Amino acid sequence: MSASPPTGLPKIRVRGLRKAFGAKQVLDGIDLDVMPGTSMVVIGGSGTGKSVLIKCILGLIEPDAGSIEIDGVDLLTAGRSIRNAARSEIGMLFQNGALFDSLTVRQNVAFGLIARRHMGGRLASQRADEVLGQVGLAASVGDLAPSELSGGMQKRVALARAIAANPSIMFFDEPTTGLDPIMGAVIDGLIVDCVRRLGSTAVAITHDMASARRIGDRVAMLHRGRIIWEGPAAELLDSHDPVVDQFTHGRREGPIQMELRR
Amino acid sequence: MNSILRAVAAIGRSAISVLRVAGDLAIFAVTGVINILLPPYYPRLVLRALFTMGFLSLPVVALTAIFAGMVIALQSYTGFARFSAQSATASIVVLSVTRELGPVLAGLMMSGRAGAAMAAELGTMRVTDQIDALTTLNTNPMKYLVAPRLLAGVIAMPLLVIVADILGVLGGFIVATVKLGFVPASYIHNTFIMLTTEDVVSGLAKAAVFGFVIALSGCYHGYRSRGGAEGVGSATTSAVVMASVLILALDYGMTEIFFSR
Incomplete structure (x- = not known):
């Protein structure tokens, strides 16, 4: 981690979250804190489990292990009415x-x-x-x-x-995918305006580095089922982490090896 | 030896897969029925499903029933002529139509039309995240999407079969009187003299069960569809095949229950 995270009770707290699909371990012990009123952007390659992470928090996918707390309430062990009440405070923007x-x-x-x-x-x-x-x-x-x-x-x-x-919490799944750069910037601007106006806590997942820096206060990088780096959005391009550097600069060579079929 | 083991393993995998689908389908059906019974209710969605499944299926069911009645009249007349029993034609037509052909043919037509449409609609909603979006908006998709369709299936099919019964008998009447030389009054008399309440009610009971099966199959395969356009296509095919096979199998089972005494 390049910067120490803010202190206080997180709005969203994820600990040891694990999820496998068959033999593929998609989430392998995710730890993530999102502080109230801040925007967290989760970046990572395709198929690294970013959407699975959000769907676990939303209750659309049942995780294998771990805890997901919203305002200190563990959604995985709480009763249905408490769980539904907590999730009714979440707004979700789907990728498509x-x-x-x-x-x-x-x-x-x-x-x-x-x-x-x-x-x-x-x-x-x-x-x-x-x-x-x-x-x-x-x-x-x-x-x-x-x-x-x-x-x-x-x-x-x-x-x-x-x-x-x-909603007091908002999730954005690839908000700029499929849009031209100008429309992408417009949508990002709207997202930032809405989040600020409502005072919401936001979590966005994206591949788009420009979008990540526009939306996020903090950025977390998901790689091989774990959060391998987290820090302020301003430090994203200067993280000194070889995996993050390769991803953010889009280099072919580096520790991330793409699985290509030949 | 290895090839034998592989064959046994393949059979085992298939058996487990069939059992898994059967179990999942049973749980889906029970959940659907519970969601029909418990509030909140969506009467507007039930009416919309009734319109789509029932009213819009009327032309295809009507045409099928008329031609089925005509064919039965012609076949039974030529068959019974060998025993000089042509007068039984009216009875054969009305019993065949009300007991079997009405519900079975309407069911098969509905599974091809409404069942396939349901699977395609729910499948598209699944692969475009619309079903997940419902959940995030505090709406139970089983209650909002599945329960109204199941209820509409149970209501729409008997109504369609009543129409199919009437038009099937009418088809037989037209052929018998126009082509085969029956006296209209005598044909109608022979039609009603053999018909019992049980014949009609058994057909309508079959229709209600078939309506549930068609809606269940369409909803199940659509709801569980995966993998984009190809997944939606295979869900639609599976829905029609499953509903058609179940209709024919349940038809035999229900006929055993109603008439083998």
Whole structure:
């Protein structure tokens, strides 16, 4: 570790998290602390388990061992109602948006407000229009189907859906994947604005180094199922760790050996 | 020796795989039924599934039933003519349609149409993370996606089979009166004289079970689909194959229960 982590009670605390799929040990004892109100970016190569880590915290995948605490409550041992209450405070932006095809944009954004906050349909629609405005979309977009939107607009709608219920924790899975650099920067800017405005704690996973430095206060590098480096985002390109250096500079030669089929 | 061991191992792996799917399917079915019974309920989603499964399947089920009735009339007439028993044609048509052909043919058509559509829709939702997104928005996907479809299947199929029964008998009536020279009033009399409540009810009971099986198979394979477009395609195929085989197997089982006394 290049810098000592901040002290205090973490908002998210992961200890010894392990998950295997068959013989492949994807997570091999992850330890990670995310302090309240900060943004943590997890970087790492394809298939190193970044998405699995987030899905374990969200409860979409059952880990084999370890603990996941939110505000000091271990989600893996707590009762269902406590677990659900803790997870209802999490907003998630999926890599491809994961907007519901069968609903309009407005219904997508209002969905969480109705399901999580038990808001009435009309009030939820009004709030959805407000949130669409916050991500730079006109209220008229709310009447469209997700399939009628461009990739960048779909990402904005997905972001609006994630922040609509004012979650105290936000996860972002590859927020700039598939977007051109300008749209990527726009989405990153929106993410930073939203996280600051809500005072949320954020965890993002990405391959995009520019995005990592824009979004993150701190960065953690996941390699071979473990966090091998963690430090301030400003030190990412100057980590003095050979694995991190190779990854962040995109060098072919180095300790990370790509598995290529010939 | 090694090749024998490999063959035995392959058989064992297949058997374990079949048992694993059967167990998983049973758990999925029980979870689905529990989610139908427990709140919250989504009546609007049930109505939408009813419209898709029931109303939109009407044309294909209607056409199948009419032609099946016509064929049965023609076949039974030519067959029974050998024993000078052509007058049994009306009875054969109505019993075949209400007991067997109505529910089985409607079931097979529904599995190809609605079951495949369900598997494709849920499969696409699975591979595009929409099902995970539901979970992160505090919505149980089994309750929101699966339970309404299972309930709609159980309700829609008997309604479709009532239509199929009527149109199947009508098809037989048309062939019998127009082509085979039956007197309409006499044909209708012979149709109703043999028909009992049990014949119709057994067909409708089969239809309800087949409706559940079609929705279960479509939802199960879609929900469990993996691996992008190819995974969705194979989920759709598996849903139709599983539902079709189960319909024919359960048809025999239920016929045994209803009529072998």
